[in-house]
Amino acid sequence: MGLLTIIRKVKRKEKEMRILMVGLDNAGKTTIVKRINGEDTSRISPTLGFNIKTMQFKRYRLNIWDVGGQKTLRSYWRNYYEQTDGLVWVVDSSDTRRLQDCRDELHGLLKEEKLIGASLLIFANKQDLKGSLNPEEIAKVLDLHVMDKDRHWQILGCSAVTGEGLLDGFNWLVSDIGSRIYMLG
Amino acid sequence: MASDNTEEYDKEMLEKKHAERLERLALINKSRLEEASIRKSQAAETSDPRESVDVFLSAFTQRKESVEKELASALEKKNALEQTLIKEHLDSLALELSAMEKLVADASYFLPAYDVRSSQTAVLKLKDELATASAELIPKKKFSFRSKAAKKQPIPTTAADSTTGEIKDEKQNNGGVSSPSTSPVSKEDSMAVQESNNRERIQGKQNSVFVRDSDVLGAELTLSHLKNCRVYLRGRLTTFYIHGLRNCQIFAGPVTGSVFIDDVEGSTLVLASHQIRIHSTKATDFYLRVRSRPIVEYTTNVRFAPYAFSYPGMQEDLVAANLAEETGLWEKVDDFRWLRAVQSPNWTSLPLKERIPVEDGSSVQGLGCDGL
Ligand SMILES: Nc1nc2c(ncn2[C@@H]2O[C@H](COP(=O)(O)OP(=O)(O)OP(=O)(O)O)[C@@H](O)[C@H]2O)c(=O)[nH]1
Ligand SMILES: [Mg+2]
Numbered sequence: 352m353g354l355l356t357i358i359r360k361v362k363r364k365e366k367e368m369r370i371l372m373v374g375l376d377n378a379g380k381t382t383i384v385k386r387i388n389g390e391d392t393s394r395i396s397p398t399l400g401f402n403i404k405t406m407q408f409k410r411y412r413l414n415i416w417d418v419g420g421q422k423t424l425r426s427y428w429r430n431y432y433e434q435t436d437g438l439v440w441v442v443d444s445s446d447t448r449r450l451q452d453c454r455d456e457l458h459g460l461l462k463e464e465k466l467i468g469a470s471l472l473i474f475a476n477k478q479d480l481k482g483s484l485n486p487e488e489i490a491k492v493l494d495l496h497v498m499d500k501d502r503h504w505q506i507l508g509c510s511a512v513t514g515e516g517l518l519d520g521f522n523w524l525v526s527d528i529g530s531r532i533y534m535l536g
Numbered sequence: 537m538a539s540d541n542t543e544e545y546d547k548e549m550l551e552k553k554h555a556e557r558l559e560r561l562a563l564i565n566k567s568r569l570e571e572a573s574i575r576k577s578q579a580a581e582t583s584d585p586r587e588s589v590d591v592f593l594s595a596f597t598q599r600k601e602s603v604e605k606e607l608a609s610a611l612e613k614k615n616a617l618e619q620t621l622i623k624e625h626l627d628s629l630a631l632e633l634s635a636m637e638k639l640v641a642d643a644s645y646f647l648p649a650y651d652v653r654s655s656q657t658a659v660l661k662l663k664d665e666l667a668t669a670s671a672e673l674i675p676k677k678k679f680s681f682r683s684k685a686a687k688k689q690p691i692p693t694t695a696a697d698s699t700t701g702e703i704k705d706e707k708q709n710n711g712g713v714s715s716p717s718t719s720p721v722s723k724e725d726s727m728a729v730q731e732s733n734n735r736e737r738i739q740g741k742q743n744s745v746f747v748r749d750s751d752v753l754g755a756e757l758t759l760s761h762l763k764n765c766r767v768y769l770r771g772r773l774t775t776f777y778i779h780g781l782r783n784c785q786i787f788a789g790p791v792t793g794s795v796f797i798d799d800v801e802g803s804t805l806v807l808a809s810h811q812i813r814i815h816s817t818k819a820t821d822f823y824l825r826v827r828s829r830p831i832v833e834y835t836t837n838v839r840f841a842p843y844a845f846s847y848p849g850m851q852e853d854l855v856a857a858n859l860a861e862e863t864g865l866w867e868k869v870d871d872f873r874w875l876r877a878v879q880s881p882n883w884t885s886l887p888l889k890e891r892i893p894v895e896d897g898s899s900v901q902g903l904g905c906d907g908l
Contacts, residue, residue, distance in 0.1 A: 377811075377813055388645065389645040389646070392641075393810065393858055394827050395810075395828055396828035396831070396870075445735070477775075480756050480774060480775060481735070482775075513637060514641040514643075517644065518645075518649060
């Protein structure tokens with residue numbers, strides 16, 4: 352066995368995944384990441400730029416890129432597309448006024464060549480609020496039925512405040528990516 | 537002999553090479569194992585041992601049972617207690633429920649999914665029971681408004697151009713083609729079908745005073761397309777959306793989530809919140825208590841000062857919302873359109889002399905704005 356093979360083996364054993372969190376500002380991306388990592392969520396500023404979080408999830412090491420969603424920042428999203436294994440699109444399900452905006456941005460993103468192979472998890476966040484639309488309604492407004500047939504995707508309701516649905520979502524995403532790129536491991 | 541030597545030498549070399557290779561492999565293997573064990577211990581730190589699950593569950597159950605007991609006894613003593621006492625009592629139960637909710641949320645990354653769900657369900661059930669109990673024990677006050685023929689002068693604002701602020705005609709829908717910053721109205725209309733009925737809103741009004749009184753549990757609220765209005769929100773909110781305001785004065789109790797502000801002109805907003813997000817706003821003064829850095833985007837001529845609102849029970853609400861502490865962040869504003877070290881020209885601190893005094897929200901009750 353050559354050295355290179357061994358190194359490659361080691362690398363594959365690490366089972367790294369690169370996850371990109373995007374969505375409109377105020378959707379709850381940073382709160383979600385902090386919540387699943389068990390961190391304090393009571394002092395989160397709107398994200399100016401991006402945060403990277405590395406965490407162990409099941410047998411995988413996730414590198415999560417949480418990018419700011421303000422209008423001013425959206426043109427920079429493309430700097431983070433390279434080598435993305437999983438996309439998490441977070442929706443503020445209670446912000447009905449901006450759902451069209453949200454749909455347009457999402458469909459724009461899905462046209463990106465660099466993201467073609469990425470598994471897509473859509474989080475219909477803020478389900479703890481009474482005024483939120485449920486995941487089925489969100490799917491309708493976001494026109495998810497026109498999704499490319501080859502895309503691996505899933506929409507799930509969740510709440511970063513109560514924690515509901517977050518693990519289900521990441522479980523799906525990580526096992527979907529895992530079965531695609533670590534079939535042999 | 538010589539050949540033996542050479543052979544010996546070759547063999548030695550080979551063995552040496554072999555040993556070196558083994559050593560390299562061992563090294564790689566070692567660092568791999570070390571890394572694995574570091575990760576394992578990291579995982580052990582974050583994915584908690586069974587003990588903390590048990591600790592959580594027993595603490596949670598204890599608190600749950602005590603809330604249940606208190607609720608039952610409040611309902612029993614229904615007629616024996618004074619209104620204000622009952623309200624205080626229910627408020628404290630609401631506080632406890634929020635705390636329990638947080639407990640579950642904080643534990644959600646290590647608790648088994650089943651325990652998360654059943655604990656959440658337990659809290660939701662108690663919240664429901666609490667809401668039912670408070671509906672029964674405390675007569676509910678809803679939105680009320682009165683014509684602004686009534687007394688109070690609008691607070692002076694920076695609104696040099698407030699008179700030009702036109703409220704957008706909600707019927708004027710042209711299919712949602714325009715950019716969101718100039719016409720949120722068309723977007724909203726196109727979404728009208730999807731609009732949920734579960735959100736309280738004050739929408740499309742002029743020249744009115746609104747008063748909303750506290751719920752035991754926080755409310756979700758939208759203010760949109762208001763002109764020359766004063767709004768008093770006494771009590772907690774969980775989330776707050778504001779858009780399309782012209783020449784308005786808004787006084788709000790603490791918000792546990794964010795306040796999302798879009799398209800406001802010539803107004804004064806007095807807000808306490810975990811996050812303040814200001815978009816496409818002009819000539820407006822903000823009086824803030826905030827737990828993170830406020831942000832502005834596509835915004836000009838706005839000024840900031842500390843929170844300036846009070847009403848009976850506000851201190852408890854601030855504590856409940858984790859906003860009792862003055863963080864000083866009201867003047868640490870980030871302008872997303874001005875990412876340079878020098879101060880953004882789009883916002884300033886409000887000079888002391890120009891700040892409004894603390895607005896006393898109890899007096900609006902005196903004006904008879906309450907009840908309907
Ligand atoms: N009620 C409720 N509020 C939430 C939830 N998730 C996030 N929030 C609140 O929504 C606000 C925005 O959350 P952030 O995590 O900062 O949003 P973001 O998507 O990172 O925003 P940007 O960094 O600007 O792109 C905060 O006030 C959160 O407390 C949720 O599930 N329920
Ligand atoms: Mg963020």
